[in-house]
Amino acid sequence: MLSKGLKRKREEEEEKESLAVDALWLDPGHAAVAQAPPTAASSSLFDLSVIKLHHSLQQSEPDLRHLVLVVNTLRRIQASMAPAAALPPVPSPPAAPSMADNLLASSDAALSASMASLLEDLSHIEGLSQAPQPLADEGPPGRSIGGVAPSLGALDLLGPATGCLLDDGLEGLFEDIDTSMYDNELWAPASEGLKPGPEDGPGKEEAPELDEAELDYLMDVLVGTQALERPPGPGR
């Protein structure tokens, strides 16, 4: 499935960090984090929270209470980590997911898409070297169209500002994606945020470019107004 974003190899590091964090937290002097929060602790908590969010979203039916509490905590940590920087507001979901929303009966997909866009937003904060693939694995793969788009939309925002991501190349982002899924043109992810240009990297060839006509066609097929036939456009 597409939601293979979690990388386990970070666990060990995370454990060591959290032990250190515990030592910090056990000190009652650190109880009021509102004043001078220890950066290491915040960053580690941030990572931990993102991982929890992933776990939560990956479940077929996330525990809403757990999800909401983790997201709110993540926002608090985020706010304390970069109080001066102009935090981009959580954007309204980009076009593709909202179209997907119209198709999907379950509003949980909307929540996942919005969480995905939140994650994409958070992902370019310094320190997070892996851009998470926040694809909620909900139901049949056809739905993932909605989930894929926001994370790829993040690529547009990467730009020169977050060099660390570009250093790895975009390759790292696509490591976990099973490309056999992309051989089927129907599932070619919407790339409204993906433009050719300075960001060209080895991973780029994985993400095809869909023009408006193709996107419309795709939506028609999904809505069922068109029979499934060989789609037009550049072959891959």
Add this chain to the structure above:
Amino acid sequence: LSHASLLRPSDIISTVEFNHTGELLATGDKGGRVVIFQREPESKNAPHSQGEYDVYSTFQSHEPEFDYLKSLEIEEKINKIKWLPQQNAAHSLLSTNDKTIKLWKITERDKRPEGYNLKDEEGKLKDLSTVTSLQVPVLKPMDLMVEVSPRRIFANGHTYHINSISVNSDCETYMSADDLRINLWHLAITDRSFNIVDIKPANMEDLTEVITASEFHPHHCNLFVYSSSKGSLRLCDMRAAALCDKHSKLFEEPEDPSNRSFFSEIISSVSDVKFSHSGRYMLTRDYLTVKVWDLNMEARPIETYQVHDYLRSKLCSLYENDCIFDKFECAWNGSDSVIMTGAYNNFFRMFDRNTKRDVTLEASRESSKPRAVLKPRRVCVGGKRRRDDISVDSLDFTKKILHTAWHPAENIIAIAATNNLYIFQDKVNSEMH
């Protein structure tokens, strides 16, 4: 307190509830089963087994289901059981899992008819030529049989996970609450319900708060309360509007600035709310405290009791291992003078509202032999340590007492410790004071 009896359901207990007289005690478990215990009448012949609870009936309430449309499995775990007030010889209760509520009727059969004319004792038809005279069948006593049958199934009312059910004092309606909505049902009607609270935002990305618990007022059939993940309580009046999105009263305690942390919101999330028997107060449980609220005062609780404040410095680790999300329940005693709630290490706590004294007790086989008096426990946080104290670091966080219940009239409590049920009775002081 002395220990009356010890019973072992095979699965993790997920809910415990006495009926209105305290004669029956129902437990639900993760496997979807309900076990009902009945209190034996006290007899002079066997004074030691006075008032003990024995198994009365066991039945499978919910089965695991598969939602094909959404491709997900619906757990059979019983989230809540609520008894209906008894109106005839039969007992009725509501049990619910994440999605479906069921009404069960429990009846007793202790007689059976004998002496049929056309059937023999095994039920086979007799050869008519052998029937020479007619007789009237008579009812003969038989071994007690408890029969349980599902009378109503209230399905498809909830998109999200049901966390509470509560029977109205009118005994005709009840409510069920999930993360975002509360529905009102009539006990006799299963194909429709009224939505009375809906906090689902138009845009799910604006979701910041969920409903965590809900209960009807014990006397005023138009009032109910629901709690949220942000620690607030909303008292709603069903007479004010059809959709009770606007609360009549909002109970919220301002955040203590000296205790602010990243986890402030999580630990303020209310996991249980219970009206007092009198109807004047509400009891809430959040991660570290239990609070008593006066319905006439919205600004802050009138009493706050620390359940395990020594965990305040451990919140980070508890967040990491998800223990910080554990949902503990709370309970009033019959006279609303003592409140009880569970904690970790199989400890549970009781607070006397009048004397302001509190006690920590342990529900475990090792520390409580039958009829032995429970010994108070103490958790030490460093400094001077007494012999039987437990240090904070040796607490077992996998042994959590989430579900407890108090007999409506007597000093009898039921404690669910994972898959064990403990029933403790105060034999010396059976009356409320």
